[in-house]
Amino acid sequence: MGSISLRNVRKSFGTTDVIPGIDLDIEDGEFVVFVGPSGCGKSTLLRLIAGLEDTTGGRILIDGKDVSDAPPAKRGLAMVFQSYALYPHMSVYKNIAFPLKMDSQAKDVIDKKVREAARVLNLTDYLERRPGQLSGGQRQRVAIGRAIVRQPGAFLFDEPLSNLDAALRGTMRIEISELHQHLKTTMVYVTHDQIEAMTMADKIVVLNAGRIEQVGSPLDLYRTPANLFVAGFIGSPRMNMIEGAEAGKMQAKTIGFRPEHIRLSQTDGAWSGTVGVAEHLGSDTLLHIDSDEFGPITARADGDFVVKSGQRVFMTPDKARMHRFDEKGLAIR
Amino acid sequence: MARAINTRSKITFTIVGWLCGLLLFFPILWTFLTSFKTEGDAIANPPYFLFFHWTLENYIEVQARSDYLHHFLNSVTISVGSTVIGLIIAVPAAWAMAFSPTKHTKDVLMWMLSTKMMPAVGALIPIYLIFRDWGLLDSRIGLTAIVMLINLPIIVWMLYTYFREIPGEILEAARMDGASLAKEIIYVLTPMAVPGIASTLLLNIILAWNEAFWTLNLSTSKAAPLTTFIASYSSPEGLFWAKLSAASTLAIAPILIMGWFSQKQLVRGLTFGAVK
Amino acid sequence: MATLHTRASARLMMAPSVILLFVWMVVPLAMTLYFSFLSYNLLTPGAHNFIGFLNYSYFLTDPAFLMAIGNTLLLVIGVLLITVIGGILLALVLDQPFWGQGIVRLLVIAPFFVMPTVSALVWKNMLMNPVYGLFAWIARGLGITPIDWLADVPLFSITLIVAWQWLPFATLILLTALQSLDGEQKEAAEMDGAGAVSRFIYIVLPHLSRAITVVILIQTIFLLSIFAEILVTTNGGPGIQSTNLTYLVYAQALLQFDVGGASAGGIIAVILANIVGIFLIRLIGKNLDR
Incomplete structure (x- = not known):
């Protein structure tokens, strides 16, 4: 009902290749997140799937059918836009009903579906309001409501939470995940926020400069990044990267340790350094250490590990969880 | 302290x-x-301000x-005619330029x-001669055409700045929602464009109503709008101030009221969107 | 959106406007240019001979032309000075919170909507009339001999009338610009120790500079072709004391029926206006790129 396949999909604007050629399979019912830095082509890829942009080459298949030349409405997809793109002159009710009206469905059917969607999304009390009278979170839910009433083969989300504040983003993240569990419909979600990617995705697609760097489950990407880019992009705070003699000892160009995989001590350890800034988060403490050997290193310590700025500390990396990369930046396994 | 100063400054500025x-x-x-x-009261000296025979x-x-x-x-x-014709000509142009711009837009x-x-x-001279030769002098058709032409650039520009503010994502959303081009225009674009079209209409009626170069030069009596009609009071044969005032x-009354309603649009309309 | 409208249909939609404006711009201008090289008077029918630049040399050496150019410039500069300075002051007042702000705003912008012939007649008769006018009454009340405004200082009087019509425009635009000034910027300057005057000079005025430029350029375009006010109040007189370029061309053409000479004047007016126009086009064009 909602599998999407990309076969050597290409897109160029004028002479610049935004997407040089992508192959990807999205299974029915999967929650797939496209993540990457801004300008990596993730939104363009989503708009190609939606049909809002024409492909320069390659084929897009939905449920095995080639839709490369089909208009957006004929692809059976629904999209939630970054700006929500609600119709400002229509009430919430009419906004949600709009796709059904375009589908020429019966009035009572439309009414039933709109009210059901409103109930699921807690919008029942706001049905007569205009979008301008709603908060950001409510607008977001109206946009989602407009998408779900169509019962599409797949949902497309284009950075839907980027206009919300941090707290609301947290709750909407959970709401969308719950919606996915409830509907079991394919969802393709674009974000630049790796926390959204890690928490929501079944499968993450890491994009960089129009190319897929790696595809995998959140934990796959965290545990076994395929290359330096993914290693640096996934995980917060960033993985510590060390080059030079220390890496050479491990037969690698670059070695990487996540901040949480460094054991700290005030008495002894493999490396030493001076604490610059200590960020006490309560549950744990992030230490920005100026190491004697390799410059700045970030380490995550237990919340009980009390150090102050300027204090000396010793660090011992967990060698079992070390990542090694060759000259081309590819992981050595 | 702060409150006292605030109230005092408020009184001063009032x-x-x-x-x-x-x-x-x-x-x-x-x-x-x-x-x-x-x-008689109109030219009285000292002048009457409120206490005269109304x-x-x-x-x-x-x-x-x-x-x-x-x-x-x-x-x-002339003012409504020229504006409506201008809109009919300008809407497609502004639409095309706002929604499918090219390098040359x-x-x-x-x-x-x-x-x-x-x-x-x-x-002035060629238009006067053409009007004379074609029998358009002092005709409403001729004046309407000229006033339409002089306001057409403003109409296109105003519409363009309004249309450009309709976000592209909304049109994309409508397409995702399965709206055909016709339905997209009827249900989404038109309702969103109507406020812009309305204020363009209003401002251009005002401009056309007060146009006083072409109307004065090309009309005398039959097709004379109020600008020309009022100008006929300038002849110095006697003082009819009360009638002139009436x-x-x-x-000015109808246009003043319209102007008050359109004061916000006035700025962006007359500055071609350079000041909003 | 490229898929919604093909280029061809976009061109088709633009065609009526473009063609009409093209014809409107080119045909009269070409005819004016052509006439300007002819000996062509409506009172002397027959052949219109080609006389080269004679019309131009006649027009340019006519003392009335220099006078008209001077009057045009004085009128434009005078009105600009009054409206820009007055507009800034008025906008600053209207930007403050006070009781009845909305109503005062309506009162201030009202003169802009008065048709030129009406405002010219009202000022000429009821305010500036040397015997019955209100100004004369005020002057007598102050013990001064009333002056005959339109006879004694015709150009200044017209400047006043036109400034009254355009002051609302300048005020409204400057007020709009003023209100778009970020309040935090003013507060930051206040925290930095800037007093009211330096806040105005270093924060408000630079913010307004763009709006001021727009006001100056747009008004200049309209002020260069002031016509109705002169026709109704002074007919360019006494003598040619209040004749501007537009009125001079009008008088040459429709009062003296000298089509050739008037056309040469028209072309000169076009050239002058274009010099101003180029600046305006550039400025607004920059705004488009935003």
Whole structure:
């Protein structure tokens, strides 16, 4: 009902290749997140799937059918836009009903579906309001409501939470995940926020400069990044990267340790350094250490590990969880 | 302390603000008051401000003697006619430029604006001669066409700035929702464009109503709008100030009210979107 | 959106506007240019001979032309000075919170909507009339001999009338610009120790500079072709004391029926206006790129 396949999909604007050629399979019912830095082509890829942009080459298949030349409405997809793109002159009710009206469905059917969607999304009390009278979170839910009433083969989300504040983003993240569990419909979600990617995705697609760097489950990407880019992009705070003699000892160009995989001590350890800034988060403490050997290193310590700025500390990396990369930046396994 | 200063400054600015406002408005107010005086009271010295014999006689006289209504209708025909025709021509153009811009869109817009730079006297002589030869002098059709042409660039520009503010994502959303081009225009674009079209209509009626170069030069009586009609009072044969005031009040009242309603659009319309 | 409208249909939609404006711009201008090289008077029918630049040399050496150019410039500069300075002051007042702000705003912008012939007649008769006018009454009240405004200082009087019509426009635009000034910027300057005057000079005025430029350029375009006010009040007189370029061309053409000479004047007016126009086009064009 909602599998999407990309076969050597290409897109160029004028002479610049935004997407040089992508192959990807999205299974029915999967929650797939496209993540990457801004300008990596993730939104363009989503708009190609939606049909809002024409492909320069390659084929897009939905449920095995080639839709490369089909208009957006004929692809059976629904999209939630970054700006929500609600119709400002229509009430919430009419906004949600709009796709059904375009589908020429019966009035009572439309009414039933709109009210059901409103109930699921807690919008029942706001049905007569205009979008301008709603908060950001409510607008977001109206946009989602407009998408779900169509019962599409797949949902497309284009950075839907980027206009919300941090707290609301947290709750909407959970709401969308719950919606996915409830509907079991394919969802393709674009974000630049790796926390959204890690928490929501079944499968993450890491994009960089129009190319897929790696595809995998959140934990796959965290545990076994395929290359330096993914290693640096996934995980917060960033993985510590060390080059030079220390890496050479491990037969690698670059070695990487996540901040949480460094054991700290005030008495002894493999490396030493001076604490610059200590960020006490309560549950744990992030230490920005100026190491004697390799410059700045970030380490995550237990919340009980009390150090102050300027204090000396010793660090011992967990060698079992070390990542090694060759000259081309590819992981050595 | 802060409160006291605030109240004091508020009182000061209330006085200053109202003084400025009343000073600027005074000529209009004075015209309005004079229109209810007898001709004798109108030129009385010292002048009467409020305590005079109020009369409606001037309004009746103006209509009876000079057929005010005829010129009023000419003004309505020319201003509304030119604006509506202008809109019909301009809406597709502005639409195309806002929603499917090309490399040359900006140049076309700039060029349209540049036609506004041409001073009217540069075109007066040929237009006068063409009108004379084609029998268009003192005709409503001719005046409507000319006023439409001089306002067309403004109409295109205003519409363009409004249309451009309709976010592209909304149109994409409508397409995702399965709206065909026709339905997209009926249900999404038109309702969103109507406020912009309405304010363009309003501002251009005002501009057309007050246009006083071409109307003065190309009309005398039959097709004369209020601008020309009022100008006929400038002949120095006697002082008919009360009647002049009554005619003036009637000529400016409808447009003044429209202007007050469209004051926000006025700025962006007249600055071609450069100041909002 | 490229898929919604093909280029061809976009061109088709633009065609009526473009063609009409093109014809409107080119045909009269070409005819004016052509006439300007002819000896062509409506009172002397027959052949219109080609006389080269004679019309131009006649027009340019006519003392009335220099006078008209001077009057045009004085009128434009005078009105600009009054409206820009007055507009800034008025906008600053209207930007403050006070009681009845909305109503005062309506009062201030009202003169802009008065048709030129009405405002010219009202000022000429009821305010500036040397015997019965209100100004004369005020002057007598102050013990001064009233002056005959339109006879004694015709150009200044017209400047006043036109400034009254355009002051609302300048005020409204400057007020709009003023209100778009970020309040935090003013507060930051206040925290930095800037007093009211330096806040105005260093924060407000630079913010307004763009709006001021727009006001100056747009008004200049309209002020260069002031016509109705002169026709109604002074007919360019006494003599040619209040004749501007537009009125001079009008008088040459429709009062003296000298089509050739008037056309040469028209072309000169077009050239002058274009010099101003180029600046305006550039400025607004920059805004488009935003």
